[in-house]
Structure formats: C-alpha cells, structure tokens
Amino acid sequence: MENLVIIGTGPAGYTAAIYAARANLNPLVIEGFQPGGQLITTTDVENFPGFPEGIDGTALTTQMRQQAERFGTRFKEGEVVSSCLTCLPHSITLSDGETIETKAIIIATGASAQYLGIESEQKLIGRGVSGCATCDGAFYKGVPVAVVGGGDTALEDALFLTHFASKVSVIHRRDQFRASKIMADRVMAHSKIEVVWDSVVEEVMDVSKNEVTGLKIRNVKNDEVSELAVTGLFVAIGHKPNTQPFKGQLDMDHAGYLITKNTRTNVDGVFAAGDVQDSIYRQAITAAGSGCMASLEAERYLASME
Numbered sequence: 001m002e003n004l005v006i007i008g009t010g011p012a013g014y015t016a017a018i019y020a021a022r023a024n025l026n027p028l029v030i031e032g033f034q035p036g037g038q039l040i041t042t043t044d045v046e047n048f049p050g051f052p053e054g055i056d057g058t059a060l061t062t063q064m065r066q067q068a069e070r071f072g073t074r075f076k077e078g079e080v081v082s083s084c085l086t087c088l089p090h091s092i093t094l095s096d097g098e099t100i101e102t103k104a105i106i107i108a109t110g111a112s113a114q115y116l117g118i119e120s121e122q123k124l125i126g127r128g129v130s131g132c133a134t135c136d137g138a139f140y141k142g143v144p145v146a147v148v149g150g151g152d153t154a155l156e157d158a159l160f161l162t163h164f165a166s167k168v169s170v171i172h173r174r175d176q177f178r179a180s181k182i183m184a185d186r187v188m189a190h191s192k193i194e195v196v197w198d199s200v201v202e203e204v205m206d207v208s209k210n211e212v213t214g215l216k217i218r219n220v221k222n223d224e225v226s227e228l229a230v231t232g233l234f235v236a237i238g239h240k241p242n243t244q245p246f247k248g249q250l251d252m253d254h255a256g257y258l259i260t261k262n263t264r265t266n267v268d269g270v271f272a273a274g275d276v277q278d279s280i281y282r283q284a285i286t287a288a289g290s291g292c293m294a295s296l297e298a299e300r301y302l303a304s305m306e
C-alpha cells in the first residue's frame, strides 16, 4: 500500500511532491495524459517569481519535476479512471486496470480546455480547430486565423499567433474583454489583430472538405450573419475541472470544481490542490502554493494516523 499518492503533474502536483518527498512521505505521482499540465501549452511564463526574464512553460515544469525527483519522488504514467475515496485505504484505478491503494491522496488533476460544442467545430478538432495555440500555432504560417474568447487565454493566444498567421481575428461575444487591461491594450494596439465584438461562431466551414476554410459568425446584437475566411480556429473560452473520476464522492460546485477548506476535501485523507479546486485565481503560482498546503495537510493527517 502507498503512503501518499499525488494525482497530476502541473505546478500543484509537482510542488506537493517536492514537499512530500522532503518530508520523507515517499510519494507516488500519477502523471496523467499531459505531464506538466496546462503550463506546457504556454510559451513565456512572465509572472512566476524568480524568473525576471520569463521562462518557457515546459522548461519550468521540467525543472519542477527534476526538483521532485531529486528528493526521491516516484512517477507512474497513467490516467485515473475511477476511485473509491470513501474506502479505507483509499483506492484509485488507472486506465490499464491497475488499482493502487493508499493512505492519503492529493488530487491535482487541473482543468482542461473547453470547446464551443457546435457540431462542425467538434468534427474539425485537430483539422483546423484547436484548443491550444501554443501547441498548434506554428502550423498556420502566413494564413488568417481566428481566436474565440475574451479572457487572458484568448488574448495571449491571439498575440502568440501573430508570430505565424497573416491576420488574427478575435471573436468575442460581448463588447468588452474579460482579460486584464495590459493584455487588452496589447491586443488593441497590434496591427495584425482585428477584434470582432458582440459575435459568436455559428458554424465552422468546411466539414465536407475535412478542413477549416472559414467561419459563419453571428452578431448577437443585430443577428446579422457574416462569413470570415480563416484556415484555423483557436477556441479559448475557459476550462473544465478534471474531476470525473471523483464524482459522487467529493463535494463539488455547480461547475465541478472540488470544494476544499485549506486543501482538505470532505473526505478525510483526501486533499486537493491547483486548478481542480480553484475557479478564481488559476495561476501557476497559486497552484504551486496550494500544492505546498496540500502536502503539509497530508503530512499532518498521516502523522495523526500513526
């Protein structure tokens, strides 16, 4: 039986692992399908303290992993598909069928990009429709693309895409950005970016050719539908917490985020850190901070069991 299993390898999971390993808790980290978490889809992280010139997201997570390994953290590839958190010991089951029993768990499974949900978009995911500009942007050299959303992710994506695309259209459903002012100012001042306000994507064309040739866009104020010729659509409309394997066992809010008090869930010995329990701040640094908290809480819990 394991002492402490940490699920997830974003800043929350790695930080929890660093603290737990240094406290001799011998943690096992389950890596998930995207080791490194959302940070690996980011190029420059400019707001993580300690890196005055910024740092590449993948480099940052690689260094976090090395730091966790240095103190003896063990890693295991695999996706958690189900769990029994009310069981004692707790257990998790991976996609290959293996079940792992453990005295304590830290859930740091993060959140995943959301899509619009329209049929034509779903059919063209990976064929011109993407949820990750930093992963796929380089495929769109010299062609026009669009970004949907008005938050920091959408604007960061739009600015990033200007390095490749001939033109970037930001389609936002309101007449005001949700993003921070500094990002909005950069976008508004950029010669390659055009903002399409008060508009939603009705259809992605051309499903029959199995590639994106354009978008049908509806202005929500006057219902006028227009066409926009683009070869790529980047959807940046927020994220969904990865809590499916824990449904029905842990308290969650209406959107599925875990409800915690000082990283403790409603089940003794089960803790949560990072974006999976934070719909408000969602920053690498806050995720790392809560990973530290969860590890300290797990340490106290395990000590109290002895």
Ligand code: NDP
Pocket: 047, 116, 148, 149, 150, 151, 152, 153, 154, 156, 173, 174, 177, 178, 179, 180, 200, 236, 237, 238, 239, 280, 281, 282, 283
């Ligand atoms: P947000 O929730 O902040 O923004 C989502 C955007 O998508 C909103 O503008 C929203 O519109 C729009 N939207 C949501 N659903 C739909 C839909 N169905 N159709 C069309 N538009 C839709 O998510 P982000 O991922 O942008 O940011 C998450 C958090 O991470 C934020 O706190 C952000 O500040 C932070 N972040 C920070 C960065 C940095 O500091 N470098 C970089 C990226 C993110 P509406 O505004 O109308 O609700």
